[in-house]
Amino acid sequence: MTLLAPLKKSGMATKLATSALALAIFAGSASAETIRWARVADALTLDPHSQNEGPTLAVLHHMYESLVRRGTDGSLEPRLATEWNIHPDDPTIWVIKLREGVTFHDGSALTAEDVVFSFDRVRHESSGFRALHTAVTGATAVDDYTVHVQMEGPSPLYVQNLTNFFIMDSGWAEANDVVAPQNFAAGEENHAVRNANGTGPYTLVSRDPEVRTVMAYNENHWAEAPQVTEIIYTPIAEAATRVAALLSGEVDVVQDVPVQDIQRLEQTDGVHVVTGPENRNIFFAYDVSSEKLASSNVDDNPFAHADIREALALALDRDAIQQVVMRGQSQPSAAPLPPFVNGWTEELNAYSKPDYVRAAELVKAIYPEGFSFDMHCPNDRYLNDEAICQAYVGMLGRIGIEANLVSQTRSLHFPLIEKWETDFYLLGWGVPTFDSAYVFNFLLHSREEGFGSYNGSRYANDEVDAKIESLATMTDLDARNAVIAEIWEQVMEDRPILNIHNQLLAYAMRDGINLAVHPENQPQMTTLTFDN
Amino acid sequence: MLAFIIRRIVQSALVMLVVALVAFALFRYVGDPISSMVGQETSLADREALRTTLGLNDPFIVQFGRFIGNAIQGDFGISYRLQQPVMELILQRLPATLELALVSGLAAFIFGVSAGVYTALNRRGFLSTGIMAVSLIGVSLPTFLIGILLIWLFAVELQWLPSFGRGDTVALPGGWTTGFLTSSGRQSLILPAITLGLFQMTLIMRLVRAEMLEVLRTDYIKFARARGLSNRTVHFGHALKNTLVPVITITGLQLGAIIAFAIITETVFQWPGVGALFINSVRAVDVPVMAAYLVLIALIFVIINLIVDLLYYVVDPRLRVERGAARH
Numbered sequence: 001m002t003l004l005a006p007l008k009k010s011g012m013a014t015k016l017a018t019s020a021l022a023l024a025i026f027a028g029s030a031s032a033e034t035i036r037w038a039r040v041a042d043a044l045t046l047d048p049h050s051q052n053e054g055p056t057l058a059v060l061h062h063m064y065e066s067l068v069r070r071g072t073d074g075s076l077e078p079r080l081a082t083e084w085n086i087h088p089d090d091p092t093i094w095v096i097k098l099r100e101g102v103t104f105h106d107g108s109a110l111t112a113e114d115v116v117f118s119f120d121r122v123r124h125e126s127s128g129f130r131a132l133h134t135a136v137t138g139a140t141a142v143d144d145y146t147v148h149v150q151m152e153g154p155s156p157l158y159v160q161n162l163t164n165f166f167i168m169d170s171g172w173a174e175a176n177d178v179v180a181p182q183n184f185a186a187g188e189e190n191h192a193v194r195n196a197n198g199t200g201p202y203t204l205v206s207r208d209p210e211v212r213t214v215m216a217y218n219e220n221h222w223a224e225a226p227q228v229t230e231i232i233y234t235p236i237a238e239a240a241t242r243v244a245a246l247l248s249g250e251v252d253v254v255q256d257v258p259v260q261d262i263q264r265l266e267q268t269d270g271v272h273v274v275t276g277p278e279n280r281n282i283f284f285a286y287d288v289s290s291e292k293l294a295s296s297n298v299d300d301n302p303f304a305h306a307d308i309r310e311a312l313a314l315a316l317d318r319d320a321i322q323q324v325v326m327r328g329q330s331q332p333s334a335a336p337l338p339p340f341v342n343g344w345t346e347e348l349n350a351y352s353k354p355d356y357v358r359a360a361e362l363v364k365a366i367y368p369e370g371f372s373f374d375m376h377c378p379n380d381r382y383l384n385d386e387a388i389c390q391a392y393v394g395m396l397g398r399i400g401i402e403a404n405l406v407s408q409t410r411s412l413h414f415p416l417i418e419k420w421e422t423d424f425y426l427l428g429w430g431v432p433t434f435d436s437a438y439v440f441n442f443l444l445h446s447r448e449e450g451f452g453s454y455n456g457s458r459y460a461n462d463e464v465d466a467k468i469e470s471l472a473t474m475t476d477l478d479a480r481n482a483v484i485a486e487i488w489e490q491v492m493e494d495r496p497i498l499n500i501h502n503q504l505l506a507y508a509m510r511d512g513i514n515l516a517v518h519p520e521n522q523p524q525m526t527t528l529t530f531d532n
Numbered sequence: 533m534l535a536f537i538i539r540r541i542v543q544s545a546l547v548m549l550v551v552a553l554v555a556f557a558l559f560r561y562v563g564d565p566i567s568s569m570v571g572q573e574t575s576l577a578d579r580e581a582l583r584t585t586l587g588l589n590d591p592f593i594v595q596f597g598r599f600i601g602n603a604i605q606g607d608f609g610i611s612y613r614l615q616q617p618v619m620e621l622i623l624q625r626l627p628a629t630l631e632l633a634l635v636s637g638l639a640a641f642i643f644g645v646s647a648g649v650y651t652a653l654n655r656r657g658f659l660s661t662g663i664m665a666v667s668l669i670g671v672s673l674p675t676f677l678i679g680i681l682l683i684w685l686f687a688v689e690l691q692w693l694p695s696f697g698r699g700d701t702v703a704l705p706g707g708w709t710t711g712f713l714t715s716s717g718r719q720s721l722i723l724p725a726i727t728l729g730l731f732q733m734t735l736i737m738r739l740v741r742a743e744m745l746e747v748l749r750t751d752y753i754k755f756a757r758a759r760g761l762s763n764r765t766v767h768f769g770h771a772l773k774n775t776l777v778p779v780i781t782i783t784g785l786q787l788g789a790i791i792a793f794a795i796i797t798e799t800v801f802q803w804p805g806v807g808a809l810f811i812n813s814v815r816a817v818d819v820p821v822m823a824a825y826l827v828l829i830a831l832i833f834v835i836i837n838l839i840v841d842l843l844y845y846v847v848d849p850r851l852r853v854e855r856g857a858a859r860h
Contacts, residue, residue, distance in 0.1 A: 041812075045615050052571030131573035182615045193615045209614055210812070211697065211804045236696050236802045237812070240680050244695045248687040380815070411563025411817045418567070418576065429572075442572070453576050
């Protein structure tokens with residue numbers, strides 16, 4: 001009866017009960033404690049330090065554990081570390097106290113040596129997470145449960161970079177010859193790609209890449225036992241099939257629900273949808289500093305004029321995009337900053353209503369004939385990305401600006417920003433460190449070694465640059481927040497970025513299941529509960 | 533015969549080389565693999581370093597030469613996306629695609645030929661008109677839509693069949709996995725096989741029908757009837773046999789097409805075959821997998837064409853005679 005109990009509530013039970021064939025599908029896979037979880041893509045690898053990529057991290061968080069982790073409310077929670085603080089005598093050292101009595105899946109105990117080893121591995125040349133740990137010069141084990149992390153200089157917020165840093169067993173890594181993450185040039189597969197030995201709440205039972213990954217509850221886990229004892233993770237790439245699999249009862253929880261299906265699913269018996277803000281802003285950015293645009297019909301750079309940038313902002317009807325394009329699944333805002341990130345304020349968030357008359361006047365004053373340019377847009381990266389661009393092309397048309405939409409796949413779109421080959425583009429940006437400095441470093445600092453890799457606006461303000469650099473080592477958090485506010489004020493005035501909204505995430509699940517939306521889109525099955 | 537086969541094999545190698553060359557020339561337009569390989573924090577210098585390590589900055593002819601050099605030794609490299617050896621990835625997924633293609637190809641051939649013969653013999657029958665009408669759907673609706681409709685009807689509404697995946701599989705010796713031996717495997721096969729084979733079935737059916745109508749009008753059929761042979765012998769012994777040469781050509785080519793274009797069906801049904809692997813690889817610009825897949829598909833087409841050519845000899849005695857005569 002464990003099989004039918006959850007289905008009865010769904011209102012599908014009558015249909016199902018009549019069909020012995022349908023029951024055969026569920027046989028052996030469904031029980032009250034098993035959760036069948038579907039998402040658009042599979043984890044690319046099980047190596048914990050190789051791919052810094054959404055689905056990979058979400059799956060890995062169940063088998064491996066980080067020192068600290070991000071809760072569903074965005075706050076920092078202890079995990080393998082019980083305490084973390086800056087060394088009282090030396091601001092360049094982070095002291096991390098480890099949880100005692102933790103074991104890896106193969107039975108060996110977690111000690112400071114494993115953490116030191118993991119710090120070395122994550123900073124290895126072939127690691128996908130190296131960039132998050134460039135400020136680290138080395139880690140040392142002080143005793144079995146204390147690690148000192150030596151930084152280049154004071155790094156008061158470095159601990160925020162540790163939420164996706166998984167701890168690996170040094171003994172297991174040596175025994176299986178995986179002391180470094182996958183090296184593509186070496187031409188052979190790394191044992192850690194398909195095997196996992198973490199400290200996490202679930203152990204790997206079986207893995208068939210891009211078909212099915214099964215995990216079972218780890219009886220020796222240190223935390224309180226979760227309700228879910230088995231996870232069957234299935235990637236389903238096609239959105240319609242993913243939704244159908246939920247409706248037919250073949251999966252229990254579905255991530256990446258297409259926005260056009262949310263309303264329909266909410267009205268369907270036996271299924272409900274949970275939404276919450278994602279840590280990802282969607283915005284337009286444009287070249288503000290070149291002499292001349294590559295794709296424009298005018299001889300100078302229109303985006304270099306403050307009035308034109310104001311007109312661009314006045315022409316953007318964020319409410320219309322939210323209602324029509326996103327069907328309510330977004331939070332419009334003026335600053336490119338999700339609400340739970342340090343530095344966010346109501347004032348930064350407040351956006352003005354569109355004013356097409358004034359915008360058209362501003363454009364006409366400088367370009368009586370108007371002007372044109374190419375708008376680059378990805379079509380497979382963000383929620384309704386292409387439709388957002390289409391909507392804005394129409395809005396710009398009303399103020400005498402002709403935007404030619406070039407929408408293409410992500411692997412063609414992103415290199416344009418990297419190589420400065422686009423005049424105007426759409427980009428989404430998540431803030432994994434939950435601090436404004438992350439936005440400044442990558443999007444607003446002028447491009448030089450270690451900064452501005454996604455500054456496609458070519459925004460360069462020496463004063464702002466200096467302030468951004470000072471943030472990295474400021475230990476007085478109040479003073480630091482004041483500088484963050486100053487930078488935002490300047491940036492909002494200069495408008496190198498035109499923010500549209502913060503995306504919402506939607507998880508659809510069978511009735512009787514409760515799962516909160518995680519701001520980093522890493523749902524934790526340990527937090528999932530069943531109604532009884 | 534042997535000379536013919538050897539000549540064809542040499543031609544085949546050439547074809548595959550050209551396919552690989554064209555594929556490589558196209559890869560530069562697919563995008564940059566680096567952006568999907570590294571996190572957003574990665575510095576431009578590190579990106580450039582990785583690009584150099586992978587040899588992506590070399591001129592395409594150098595990259596191509598390296599690919600061919602390694603491929604001849606059986607080394608297709610490591611997938612950028614899944615970090616596993618490419619050949620292993622493809623061989624793991626090939627059984628799923630081949631089983632699906634085989635089932636839908638066979639079903640298309642059997643149902644196509646029988647329905648074609650039936651509609652040719654009973655031209656004005658009620659059932660014939662019905663079959664012809666339904667076949668229009670198979671020809672005109674896109675595969676994607678057929679798949680979604682079948683899922684909606686049989687998985688969501690009726691809940692008779694699974695909507696995605698391959699069900700449970702059984703591993704056989706030699707690395708082959710089969711879904712034929714489990715009930716969930718067989719159930720999972722039904723909807724994708726129909727989706728994939730529907731177009732081929734209607735094509736074969738319409739072809740057989742047209743050919744049959746043609747042949748039934750010829751003189752030797754009239755003579756056969758005049759000799760008092762039974763309808764059965766006339767229809768199947770004389771008429772059907774003579775329609776088979778074009779049908780075999782088309783079926784053979786279509787089998788290649790089924791394997792190559794299973795991409796859409798596999799995507800809709802999350803079928804873990806090489807087609808879905810290819811699509812995911814294109815999205816991530818996984819060059820090693822794309823290159824190996826395209827060469828493999830070329831190989832499959834070449835082999836099927838070879839088999840079809842050999843079948844002509846079996847079915848059509850005139851070919852044997854002509855070639856024999858030409859040699860003198």
